Amino acid sequence: MRLTAASAAALASGSLSLLTACSDETLAPSAGPNLAQTGTLSRNPLRIPSTIAPTGASLTARAARLDLGGGQLSNVLGYNGLFPGPTVVATRGNSVSIPFTNGLSEQTTIHWHGMIVPTSADGHPRDAVQPGRSYTYSYTINQRACLNWYHPHPHMLTGKQVCLGLAGAFIIRDSIETGLGLPAGSYEVPLIIRDASVDSSGNLVYKPRSGGFLGTIPLVNGIRNPYLNVDTALYRFRVLNGANSRIFGLALGTGAPFHLIGNDGGLLETRAQLAQITIAPAERLDLLIDFRGLPVGTHVMLRDVRAGWDLLDFVVTRQVSVGATIPTTLSTISKLSSPVRTRLFSFDGMSKINGKLYDLNRVDFQVPFGQTERWRFITNGNAPHPVHVHGASFQVQSRTGGRNQVFPWERGWKDTVLLEDRETVDVLIRFDAFRGLYLMHCHKLEHEDMGMMTNFQVI
Numbered sequence: 287m288r289l290t291a292a293s294a295a296a297l298a299s300g301s302l303s304l305l306t307a308c309s310d311e312t313l314a315p316s317a318g319p320n321l322a323q324t325g326t327l328s329r330n331p332l333r334i335p336s337t338i339a340p341t342g343a344s345l346t347a348r349a350a351r352l353d354l355g356g357g358q359l360s361n362v363l364g365y366n367g368l369f370p371g372p373t374v375v376a377t378r379g380n381s382v383s384i385p386f387t388n389g390l391s392e393q394t395t396i397h398w399h400g401m402i403v404p405t406s407a408d409g410h411p412r413d414a415v416q417p418g419r420s421y422t423y424s425y426t427i428n429q430r431a432c433l434n435w436y437h438p439h440p441h442m443l444t445g446k447q448v449c450l451g452l453a454g455a456f457i458i459r460d461s462i463e464t465g466l467g468l469p470a471g472s473y474e475v476p477l478i479i480r481d482a483s484v485d486s487s488g489n490l491v492y493k494p495r496s497g498g499f500l501g502t503i504p505l506v507n508g509i510r511n512p513y514l515n516v517d518t519a520l521y522r523f524r525v526l527n528g529a530n531s532r533i534f535g536l537a538l539g540t541g542a543p544f545h546l547i548g549n550d551g552g553l554l555e556t557r558a559q560l561a562q563i564t565i566a567p568a569e570r571l572d573l574l575i576d577f578r579g580l581p582v583g584t585h586v587m588l589r590d591v592r593a594g595w596d597l598l599d600f601v602v603t604r605q606v607s608v609g610a611t612i613p614t615t616l617s618t619i620s621k622l623s624s625p626v627r628t629r630l631f632s633f634d635g636m637s638k639i640n641g642k643l644y645d646l647n648r649v650d651f652q653v654p655f656g657q658t659e660r661w662r663f664i665t666n667g668n669a670p671h672p673v674h675v676h677g678a679s680f681q682v683q684s685r686t687g688g689r690n691q692v693f694p695w696e697r698g699w700k701d702t703v704l705l706e707d708r709e710t711v712d713v714l715i716r717f718d719a720f721r722g723l724y725l726m727h728c729h730k731l732e733h734e735d736m737g738m739m740t741n742f743q744v745i
């Protein structure tokens with residue numbers, strides 16, 4: 287590794303500009319002592335988003351200019367001018383009260399993806415916040431520790447606003463998770479992985495296609511070609527696929543396994559060692575990576591084997607001896623069973639569910655509160671369709687046809703499941719928190735915006 291004068295100057299000027307632009311936030315990328323180099327590619331320090339508490343902070347969606355790595359400023363949309371937005375860190379039982387101001391020139395909402403919240407806080411497109419207006423999202427957290435996220439959900443504008451930068455992580459803690467002694471502090475790192483396209487000036491641009499936006503470059507925590515200096519220690523990575531439509535196939539360049547301990551709905555019952563994991567838009571993973579025993583100077587590349595992209599270069603820079611074990615038994619998950627009915631949902635074309643385009647004002651079905659149901663997802667093509675349900679988590683029972691299995695990262699509690707062509711995916715779901723209006727939709731955001739979404743009422 288070498289620190290070249292030119293790249294050091296670029297980094298310094300980039301950080302300085304960021305701090306000048308938004309002096310009220312901790313914005314500088316987490317610069318380590320070295321600039322990593324892989325071949326001739328100069329890499330940029332990974333940004334670790336700043337954190338906020340569930341009360342006492344506010345969020346504003348607005349345009350901003352940020353360093354995506356390399357020192358050049360790019361036009362983005364950001365919560366509080368940040369991309370990704372600040373990470374909300376809360377504990378089960380906490381009240382959440384976040385005043386939100388729409389500083390955009392068009393309507394928006396905040397949807398708290400994975401959070402079980404009342405309709406009034408779900409960011410439904412009916413509850414759009416108009417430009418210049420404010421709305422306070424209030425709810426109490428009563429669900430397992432997990433990684434969730436927040437992003438816009440306005441009518442037909444979600445893909446654009448997310449793609450241009452509006453998204454942030456939301457971490458829930460609880461006593462069960464804390465009791466496991468998992469890696470924490472600087473050894474716990476959120477990774478929001480997505481793709482992007484930039485114009486000739488380096489600004490984020492949204493060029494949707496009906497088959498889904500596919501960007502030309504990967505970003506991790508809003509940084510191009512990032513690296514992260516790591517100790518010879520066990521790390522916990524909280525991974526979110528924040529892409530509009532791209533699926534990632536995660537693997538380590540060394541061939542070493544991930545230790546999968548959790549997903550959308552928090553910790554699994556037991557860990558799994560996996561050399562490769564598929565993560566669809568909006569899905570989350572809780573991964574341990576073990577850098578212990580690696581010589582200082584080792585590079586371990588987090589790769590996307592589907593696009594052939596290098597995502598994040600872990601550079602082992604410091605020898606430490608921190609005691610940590612990888613727990614085998616993680617949590618207890620009570621199994622949903624004995625569904626009282628089966629509902630069939632066909633994801634048709636690129637814009638319909640059960641033959642219908644989304645209508646903001648039409649409620650398509652009613653679900654009795656507190657009853658376990660089987661929801662069966664099928665498609666007649668144009669997959670992938672990452673199916674997402676608001677208002678409750680579900681458990682994946684089976685996948686027949688296509689890939690024909692439930693993968694280790696689909697066990698436990700989920701709120702998003704990947705439906706590929708020729709597949710039938712069965713889930714069990716029970717709405718036992720709130721009555722009210724909720725959504726189910728394809729989380730390929732272009733499909734969602736074109737109408738692959740449905741309103742239902744929990745009664």
Ligand SMILES: [Cu+2]
Nearest residue numbers: 671728730733
């Ligand atoms: Cu879809």
